[in-house]
Amino acid sequence: MDVKTVCLGMLTRGPASGYDLKKFFESSFGHFFAAGYGSIYPALSSLAEQGLVRCEEIPQEGKPDRKLYSITEQGQNELKSALDNPCPGHKVRSEFLATLFFAHLMSPEQIDRVLDSRIKEVDDFLKLIADIDFGEGSCWPPGASFVAGFGIAMAKTCKQYVDENRHLLVDTVAEELDSAQGWR
């Protein structure tokens, strides 16, 4: 599943422009699947070329035409195939953890800064998501609430873990590289 498929999925709930989809990625999708204009616009063009979406151009004054995309029947079939994968991946790429793995080469101040910046990002996410109403009457599908809850649970675990275990890193005095022993 790539950006194209996700865009296709977003269009199942009604027509939208690339700009709309970007806002959507920012609001509740971004924390587990990010995308910028540089991938959204080409994705929509390519979907249109394949006949999986239809494009209606709406003229506007002083702005480029608004391009409203809608999913086609062919697109719905394509999407259902994509959703049929029984083992979808879940990949983490964490410079944060990679950095802390080498905490013995860092000063306590550096470690604190890294930990604090992560906590801040997690808090920002928690604030962002708390303001969204995923309830029954809302415009969100039931999956959105499950996924948001997943993100919140992870965020809270992250905060709690850092809180309870930062001493493990900060108490360790920065070690000289010279004393390295080899770890294979």
Next chain:
Amino acid sequence: MDVKTVCLGMLTRGPASGYDLKKFFESSFGHFFAAGYGSIYPALSSLAEQGLVRCEEIPQEGKPDRKLYSITEQGQNELKSALDNPCPGHKVRSEFLATLFFAHLMSPEQIDRVLDSRIKEVDDFLKLIADIDFGEGSCWPPGASFVAGFGIAMAKTCKQYVDENRHLLVDTVAEELDSAQGWR
């Protein structure tokens, strides 16, 4: 921080070959920072070209020469600069969550399969990491234990969340695309 920097960091504990580093990625690093031969070997070549590592070729019978890489002083400085970033990222790209976001387009059986396959992967990870000794006497730096603990905490939260909330998805009867209302 990219694969190159991580390889450089791994070499702070002693000389290793590309093959060694791959095993290392598989053992405890892979869950938050994956890398295959296709990125490790070019990374080492490039580090050697820049003078950040030194390469010693050890002839072997019936196998290609073993190339043992060691970090240079210049490499150590470069690494310390890389570790100085106060806001290292932590990115998730989850086809798993993206799929479940659209659970209303899936059958209960499909949803179950997706959920079960994730639980299985998480269990496999938990088993893998449980067999590693990160204790004081081990060859691992203190950061390794912090990072492993982080992974374990996340894994447990994932399992628990899926356990407690799968009904949110499975109880929802697959919805017809026709009844979509728009969610912008």
Next chain:
DNA sequence: TGCAGCATGTAATTTGTTACATGATTAA
């Protein structure tokens, strides 16, 4: 006999990121 492990790498492809380019409107 066949597979897993040891050991190296390259090349094509895929995918996404970043920077650039344009330009009107509106609220602080």
Next chain:
DNA sequence: TTAATCATGTAACAAATTACATGCTGCA
């Protein structure tokens, strides 16, 4: 007047994945 929002896109670049290519050893 300055920044944010609306609204589109392209092109260069970076990075990693996948498939390919080779070939011995040792175990079951």
